[in-house]
Amino acid sequence: MPELTATPNLTALFGKAVLTGFTRRGTRLPDTVYEQPNVSVDRTHLARYDRVCEFRLTDELPVTYPHVLAFPLQVKLMTDPGFPFPLIGSVHLANRIIRIRPLRVDERLTLRVHVENLRDHARGRQFDMISEVLVAGEPVWTGVSTYLRRGGGSGAEKARERVEPPEPTAVWRVPGNIGRRYAEVSGDRNPIHLHPLAARLFGFPRAIAHGMWTKARCLAAFEGRLPEAYTVDVRFKLPVLLPARTGFAASTVDQGWGFELFDARTGRPHLAGTVTPGA
Structure with missing residues (x-):
């Protein structure tokens, strides 16, 4: 298990992703596991993240914040020579977070990242990027980001009925400017989020919001109402074209919550999620 002594440089890694993206071909995921021990949280950075996502300023980490801490390790893995798919152009389909207990800003964290479960998708191939946070050797947080690489799919998707x-x-x-603001605190400087001209190169009429910003913004609306341990699942649907006016709806489902984010004018869905008590 390669152990990292410093956070990978995202600027250099995104440059590498652009230069090597067209040469990546493969059929197998690497079995590499990256680990970064003894990670401390920068209070200033945490406060900036809280403000961008509209969380309250507290000593407890928002449930989505560890994703930001682990993101440089994810990018390092996805830009390694043995990774079969290019980083630029991969689509974030879904994200699951399992929180076993709250994390505090003064705790020392170990980050661990690996990739698994390569499988077919109607529009290509999909895989899961697994991020873990451990404290004193005990896992306390897990994130599962499901990505799609388009091309060579297994068949047409079923038509979705309009709801x-x-x-x-x-x-x-x-x-x-939320794409640029979130990019500054998350390190995710994918060009589709930063400028409309760059977004048009990838088929979007305007810059789009980060999926993980939309998830964080929705969860900020639940602050003070969620248990200590829970699982939150989200499926990303249509992108939020910036600027935007979005509708947020939440309802109780069994013992948890269901929530949606959608275009306030047209009703086009951006995100659908659930919060389930327990981990």
Whole structure:
């Protein structure tokens, strides 16, 4: 298990991703596991993240924040020579977070990242990037990001019936610069989030919000109402074109919550998720 003594440089890694993206071909995922021990949280950075995602400023880490800490390790793995798919152009389909207990800003963390479960998708191939946070050797947080690489799919997707969105419990104005602001705190400087001209090269009419920002923004709306241990699943649907006006709706489902984010004018879905008590 390769052990990292410092956080990987994302600027250099994204440059590498652009230069090597067209040469990546493969059929197997690497079995590499990256680990970075003794990670401390920068309080200033945490506060900036809280403000961008609209979490309260506390000594407890938002449930989505460890994803940001592990993201450089994910990018390092996805830009290694043995990784079969290019980073640029991979689509974030879904994200699951399992929180066993809250994390505090003064705890020393060990980050661990690996990739698994390569499988067919109607539009190509998909795989799971697994991130873990351990404290004193005990796992306390797990994130599963499912990515799609388009091309050579297994068949056509089933047509989706149009479903009218629920009545929003809140309407949020998403500013045009949220992609750049979230990129500054997350390190995710994929060009589709930064500028409309760059986004058009990838088929988007305008820059789009990060999927993990939309998930974080939704979970910020639940602060003070969630248990200490829970699992939150999200499926990303249509992108949020910036600037935007979005509707947010939440409802109780069994013992947990269901929530949706959608275009406030057209009802086009951006995200659907559930929060389930327990881990």
